[in-house]
Amino acid sequence: xxCRNLTVRYxxxxxxxxxxxxxxxxxxxxxxxxxxxxxxxxxxxxxxxGLIPETIEAEVSGEWRADGTVGMLFQQPDDQFCxxxxxxxxxxxxxxxxxxxxxMEGRIxxxxxxxxxxxxxxxxxxxxxxxxxxxxxxxxVLALEPDILLLDEPTAQLDPHxxxxxxxxxxxxxxxxxxxxxxxxxxxxxxxxxxxxxxVFREGQLRLDGSPLEVFEEKREELIRHGIMSPLLYxxxxxxxxxxxxxxxxxxxxxxxxxxxxxETTFDLTDVTIxxxxxxxxxxxxxxxxxxxxxxLVGRNGAGKSTLxxxxxxxxxxxxxxxxxxxxxxxxxxxxxxxxxxxxVFQQPEFQFLKQTVLDELTISCTSPTPGxxxxxxxxxxxxxVAGQSPLALSLGQKRRLSVATMLLERKAVLLLDEPTxxxxxxxxxxxxxxxxRARAAGTTLIMVTHDMELVHRYADRVVVIGExxxxxxxxxxxxxxxxxxxxxxxxxxxxxxxxxxxxxVKHHAGKRFTARAH
Amino acid sequence: MQENDSLLARINPAVKLGxxxxxxxxxxxxxxxxxxxxxxxxxxxxxxxxxxxxxILLLRLIPYSLLFLLTFWMMAAFGExxxxxxTFGWFRITEESLAHAWLVxxxxxxxxxxxxxxxxTTDPTRFVMSLIHQCRLPVRLAYGFLTGLRxxxxxxxxxxxxxxxxxxxxxRSIWPWQTFFAISLPLFTTSIIRSERIAIAMEARQFRVExxxxxxxxxxxxxxxxxxxxxTLATSLRLFL
Numbered sequence: 065x066x067c068r069n070l071t072v073r074y075x076x077x078x079x080x081x082x083x084x085x086x087x088x089x090x091x092x093x094x095x096x097x098x099x100x101x102x103x104x105x106x107x108x109x110x111x112x113x114g115l116i117p118e119t120i121e122a123e124v125s126g127e128w129r130a131d132g133t134v135g136m137l138f139q140q141p142d143d144q145f146c147x148x149x150x151x152x153x154x155x156x157x158x159x160x161x162x163x164x165x166x167x168m169e170g171r172i173x174x175x176x177x178x179x180x181x182x183x184x185x186x187x188x189x190x191x192x193x194x195x196x197x198x199x200x201x202x203x204x205v206l207a208l209e210p211d212i213l214l215l216d217e218p219t220a221q222l223d224p225h226x227x228x229x230x231x232x233x234x235x236x237x238x239x240x241x242x243x244x245x246x247x248x249x250x251x252x253x254x255x256x257x258x259x260x261x262x263x264v265f266r267e268g269q270l271r272l273d274g275s276p277l278e279v280f281e282e283k284r285e286e287l288i289r290h291g292i293m294s295p296l297l298y299x300x301x302x303x304x305x306x307x308x309x310x311x312x313x314x315x316x317x318x319x320x321x322x323x324x325x326x327x328e329t330t331f332d333l334t335d336v337t338i339x340x341x342x343x344x345x346x347x348x349x350x351x352x353x354x355x356x357x358x359x360x361l362v363g364r365n366g367a368g369k370s371t372l373x374x375x376x377x378x379x380x381x382x383x384x385x386x387x388x389x390x391x392x393x394x395x396x397x398x399x400x401x402x403x404x405x406x407x408x409v410f411q412q413p414e415f416q417f418l419k420q421t422v423l424d425e426l427t428i429s430c431t432s433p434t435p436g437x438x439x440x441x442x443x444x445x446x447x448x449x450v451a452g453q454s455p456l457a458l459s460l461g462q463k464r465r466l467s468v469a470t471m472l473l474e475r476k477a478v479l480l481l482d483e484p485t486x487x488x489x490x491x492x493x494x495x496x497x498x499x500x501x502r503a504r505a506a507g508t509t510l511i512m513v514t515h516d517m518e519l520v521h522r523y524a525d526r527v528v529v530i531g532e533x534x535x536x537x538x539x540x541x542x543x544x545x546x547x548x549x550x551x552x553x554x555x556x557x558x559x560x561x562x563x564x565x566x567x568x569x570v571k572h573h574a575g576k577r578f579t580a581r582a583h
Numbered sequence: 584m585q586e587n588d589s590l591l592a593r594i595n596p597a598v599k600l601g602x603x604x605x606x607x608x609x610x611x612x613x614x615x616x617x618x619x620x621x622x623x624x625x626x627x628x629x630x631x632x633x634x635x636x637x638x639i640l641l642l643r644l645i646p647y648s649l650l651f652l653l654t655f656w657m658m659a660a661f662g663e664x665x666x667x668x669x670t671f672g673w674f675r676i677t678e679e680s681l682a683h684a685w686l687v688x689x690x691x692x693x694x695x696x697x698x699x700x701x702x703x704t705t706d707p708t709r710f711v712m713s714l715i716h717q718c719r720l721p722v723r724l725a726y727g728f729l730t731g732l733r734x735x736x737x738x739x740x741x742x743x744x745x746x747x748x749x750x751x752x753x754x755r756s757i758w759p760w761q762t763f764f765a766i767s768l769p770l771f772t773t774s775i776i777r778s779e780r781i782a783i784a785m786e787a788r789q790f791r792v793e794x795x796x797x798x799x800x801x802x803x804x805x806x807x808x809x810x811x812x813x814x815t816l817a818t819s820l821r822l823f824l
Contacts, residue, residue, distance in 0.1 A: 110783075119786040136787040142737070143780040146730040148708055155797030160789045168797050190736045208788060379747050400753060408751050414769055415741055416748035428752065456772050470752070 065089045065112065065212060065244065067128035072107050074122050081107045083268040085126075089261075091211075094238045094245040096255055096276070099265030100292060101489070105248045108265070109136065109214045112246065132211030132244075139217040141197035150176070150192075150200060151185025157207035175203040179233055193365045195226020202233060212244045213237065219251050221487050223365060223515040225555045227251065250489070252295035253560075256280060266290060293490065328355040329391075330478050330509045331376060336385035338368070338375050345371045347533040348385065355477070358500075358510045360520050363530040364555050369513040370411075372530065373480045376511065377408045389478070404431075407471035409481040413463040417455035422447055422466060425455055429470040437473075445469040445499070461492035468496065472503055479503060481512040485519065497523060518559040521545065529554055589634030589704055596710040597717035598806040602813045603697050609817045610690055616682065619689045621820045626696035633703040647695045651688050658684035707732055713800040722792045730781055734774060741770055 066088030073080040082104045089095055097105045110116045113136040117124045138144055147153040154172045163171065172185060179199040183192075192200065198218060205213065215234065219227040231254040237243055238258045249255050256262075262279040264272035264287070272279050272286070280287070280294050287294045331353040338346045345368040353359055361369045374380045376387065378394055387394045389405065410416045419425045426441055427433050442448040445465045450458060455466055464484065471479060481500075485493040497519070504510050514520065520527050520541050527544050529537035531554045537544055544550065545562045558566075591599070610622050630640065661673075662680025669676045711729050714720040745766050749755075756762045 113787050115783060115787060119783055136784075138780070138784055138787075140777075140780060143777050144784040145733060146726060146781060146785055148729075148732065152708055152797060156790075157788050159794040159797060160791055162793065162795045165795055165797065165799065168795075190733070204788065374747070377747075377751065379750065399750070403751050403753055406751075408747075410744055410748060412741075412744065414773055415744040416752075417769065418749060418752060418754050418765060428754065456769060 065091075065130045065132075067111070068126055070108075070111065070124070070126035070128055072104075072111060072116060072122050072124050079268070081122075081268055082111070085268070085270055087263065087270055087273070089244060089246065091131075091244050092241050093260045094258060095247065095261045095263060096252075096259040097246065097248045097263050097265060098250075098252070098292060099271075100290070103265040104268040105265050106216055109216055109246065109248065112212070113214055130212055133208060134212045134214065135205035135208045135210030136214040137198075137202055137205050137216065137218050139220050141194045141201060141221055144201045144204070145189050145197075148188060148190075149185065150181075150183050150187045150189060153189060153200065154204050154207050157204045161208065171207060175206045178206060179203045180229065193226065195222050195229060195365075198222055198226065198230055199233065202230075211242065212246070215245065215247045215249070217248050217250065219249065224517070224557050225364070228557070231255070250293060252293060256295045264292065266292070329353070330355055330389060331511070332388040332391070334386050336375070336387055337383045338371055338380065339383045340371070344533055346530070349535050351528065351535065351538070353478070353509045353511060355509055356504055356507045358504050358523055358525045359512070360524040360527050361511065361513045361530055362515070362517075362520060362527060362554070362556060363536075367530045367554075368533070369530050370482055373408070373482055373511065373513060376478075377406060377480050378402055379408075404474070405477040407476040407479045409467050409471055409479065409484050411482040411484075411486060413467035414456055416467055416470075417463075420454055421452055422455055422458070423451045425466060425470055426473060429473045431474065433473075441469055441473055446495075461488060461495075464488060464492060464496060465499075468499055472499065472508075475506060476503075476508055478509045478511065481510065483513050483515065485514065485516055493519075517557055518561065521559050521562050529556070589632055591629070591632055591700065591704040592634065592706075593805070594704075594809050595717065595800050595802050595806045596705050596713040597800070598802060598810055599701060599705065600710075602810050603701055605814055606817045607694060607697060609821050610693055613821055614686060615824075616686055616689070618821055618824050619686055619693065621824055622817065623689050623693040623696070625816065625820070626693045626700065629700040630696045630703070633700050635703050643699070644695075647692065650695075651692050654691055655684045655688040658687050709798055709800055712796060712798045716796075716800060717802065722794070726785070726790070730778075730785070734778075737777075738770060738774075741773070742766055745769065 068086050070082055070085040071080050072082040081102075085104075085108070097108070099105055107116065107122075110120060111124070111128060112130050113134050114130070115136075116122050145153050147156055151172055154175060155168050158168050158171060169185075176183065179202050181196060181199055181203065183196075189197065189200065198221075202218070218234070219230045222230060231251065234245070234247065234255070235258050238245055247255060247259070256276045259276050262272070262274060262276050263270055264279060271290075272283055274283075284294055329352055331351070333349060333351040335348045335350060336346065337344065337348055349372075361372065363369055371380065375382050378397070378399070382394075389397065389402070394402075417425055419428060423438065423442075426438055430437065439448075442451055445468070447462060447466060447469070450462060455463065458466065468484065479500075484496055484500075488496070493516075500510055500512075501523070524541050526539065527537070527541050528535055529544065529550065536554065537547070537550055544556075545558050545566070550556075551558065606622065606625070610619065613619060613622075633640075635643075659676050659681050661675075662677065662683050664677025664679030664681075664683075666678040667675065668678060668681065708729060711720070711725045715722060715725050749762075749765065754765075756765065
């Protein structure tokens with residue numbers, strides 16, 4: 065598979081996305097593509113997959129060739145299916161290859177087994193979790209029996225558990241000598257260990273090309289200078305990293321000092337039961353939140369975290385029990401006054417915008433907006449350049465900032481957030497955390513659903529584990545990360561820094577060097 | 584829409600559709616009340632055989648029953664006619680309008696029952712596949728339709744979120760059409776982007792017209808028996824009752 069002098073330009077853009085690219089990839093090799101967003105990585109994969117210029121309109125010049133069948137896996141788990149059921153979906157790949165009907169059943173079961181899905185063929189796709197959908201999508205691509213497999217950020221939209229399973233599958237594919245893998249991935253930690261080659265893209269050109277060791281060890285300074293992420297530990301592992309490396313110092317950083325929270329109670333739940341139809345989601349749970357407290361809700365997919373948030377936001381009724389905000393039961397609050405106190409940030413920001421421009425969106429968020437206040441908000445949330453644009457036309461990070469801005473323009477007593485950092489890049493996530501920290505310092509109670517354990521470790525005042533209809537744990541992150549069985553049971557993974565710190569502690573107690581062992 | 588184990592579910596979807604459409608045509612062409620009633624009864628038998636539990640069936644029929652009453656009242660109270668039975672204000676019920684009301688309302692309800700029979704016993708995938716094989720529906724169009732079906736639950740979820748967001752931000756519109764636009768605009772912009780992505784994903788999986796089929800409905804002897812029996816019954820009801 066190779067290309068020579070490849071240049072691609074999209075019809076509505078002035079600059080070329082790919083500029084005079086010459087590269088060749090060898091059979092059986094696993095190649096990792098990295099680079100900032102908009103550097104042409106995805107376009108490169110689209111060309112290799114034969115989608116450009118046939119399906120996606122673009123001006124292309126140069127030569128390219130891919131020997132063998134090409135399969136491609138995309139980022140969005142939901143947007144790769146065209147049928148209703150698991151069996152029919154995989155069969156779609158087989159139908160396209162004109163496989164006889166009698167052979168299909170067997171082949172479908174084989175690929176399902178290969179991706180570790182144990183599902184009936186008539187299972188509805190709509191009911192699967194994101195991680196399962198992405199594994200099903202991989203099964204569909206594998207059903208094409210591709211010689212070349214292109215993966216475009218396959219784990220970006222998955223929760224940590226789904227991400228880990230997906231990474232294991234990709235590593236398994238890497239060991240298959242007949243498959244050539246080309247992978248775009250931001251989750252570098254796992255994939256540098258098995259990639260044979262790393263290509264660094266920037267502004268449509270190939271800037272670096274080499275083995276992971278050459279790129280990430282020798283050229284690390286250059287990557288950092290251009291703002292390209294490099295893996296945290298590589299080439300070391302958690303066991304072997306020396307204290308002198310900057311990463312180790314970062315990992316060893318204790319979480320931010322937690323200030324004592326005020327005594328004023330905001331939400332107060334007693335024996336609350338929430339049902340969905342006849343199914344009990346949460347059974348007699350009790351919880352108290354104080355002003356200025358940052359509470360993170362964690363747990364498996366479908367444990368009822370989002371349902372709890374919706375109930376707190378007065379969007380779903382509780383079946384029994386009492387929920388009080390400032391000592392007044394939720395039922396006695398009038399919507400108008402209630403929503404002046406309580407804000408809600410949805411997981412998908414595009415569905416919470418109500419106006420045609422960003423400025424209007426901010427204007428309706430305060431009771432008496434002044435131009436100065438709005439300008440400050442635009443500056444603070446870095447939306448000044450796009451004030452006149454439609455909220456729907458913003459980038460993912462801008463949308464997220466706007467959705468938080470609309471909720472925080474007026475001081476709220478409580479802000480509920482449903483996975484606000486999900487699918488966001490590191491920079492946007494960091495900005496978001498900064499905004500939330502300030503809100504918390506001003507006395508707002510933050511109740512946030514998240515899968516990001518690093519976030520829990522660094523910022524949570526309190527972490528609540530929800531599972532099997534009950535609150536399984538309610539306490540500080542430190543206590544949670546010491547409880548091995550609880551973590552295991554709820555599919556929670558300790559973040560890297562906690563693992564590092566715990567390891568250091570063991571060394572310290574032992575009073576001697578801890579012998580490194582392969583994990 | 585779900586397939587179940589009822590006898591009607593086993594009939595080839597295209598044949599079933601053709602048969603039911605024929606019954607509907609018969610309904611339209613008759614203006615005699617006894618025939619319409621007989622066909623309504625016939626449709627009711629169909630629904631009863633559709634394999635849905637009675638409680639669910641009754642629940643789903645409630646809106647249509649209301650529609651039935653409404654149609655009946657409209658036709659009866661505002662219809663034309665000579666022989667006056669009862670008047671009150673604008674309402675004037677005559678013998679002719681009453682008879683007409685019975686006819687139209689019964690016809691409408693029979694239509695509803697026939698449609699429900701079809702929907703309740705037909706799996707959409709099998710239906711579309713049957714259209715490809717028995718009615719030569721173009722493959723690209725058919726798969727486009729199947730993909731569109733996946734958007735229904737996605738839309739439902741999105742609409743729920745938008746409504747919640749409007750409640751939280753205390754936005755109420757004065758006119759209903761404002762609500763309609765507020766909800767449909769983000770819905771359509773996101774779904775255009777998504778449908779493009781799905782189309783690319785389908786192309787990447789080498790979607791082509793020359794293909795084999797996993798689900799391949801065929802016309803069996805039983806389908807023909809069903810077709811002949813129903814058509815004969817409906818026609819003879821029309822002609823001889």
